[in-house]
Amino acid sequence: xxxxxxxxxSVVGMVRINxxxxxxxxxxxxxxxxxxxxxxxxxxxxxxxxxxxxxxxAAMKVASISGDARxxxxxxxxxxxxxxxAPCLRTxxxxx
Numbered sequence: 001x002x003x004x005x006x007x008x009x010s011v012v013g014m015v016r017i018n019x020x021x022x023x024x025x026x027x028x029x030x031x032x033x034x035x036x037x038x039x040x041x042x043x044x045x046x047x048x049x050x051x052x053x054x055x056x057x058a059a060m061k062v063a064s065i066s067g068d069a070r071x072x073x074x075x076x077x078x079x080x081x082x083x084x085x086a087p088c089l090r091t092x093x094x095x096x
């Protein structure tokens with residue numbers, strides 16, 4: 001009974017903290033930093049797994065909707081998962 005009472009008190013006493021949404025440059029920096037930190041543990045020269053334009057595109061879309069860093073990281077993770085599962089999608093053509 002005491003444990004249950006403590007649980008109810010802690011739920012009632014929660015304070016919600018609202019953060020301002022991130023902008024496009026901030027989201028780009030977050031993704032690039034995460035990718036660079038993932039490369040640090042690998043040996044040798046590791047190529048970029050997501051093009052800079054791809055990171056910028058994802059950051060722009062998320063910034064215009066919610067500005068949630070978790071969402072842009074989820075989108076990039078999903079894109080990488082698709083490339084691993086379907087190698088035929090990995091071909092890169094320059095659209096310039």
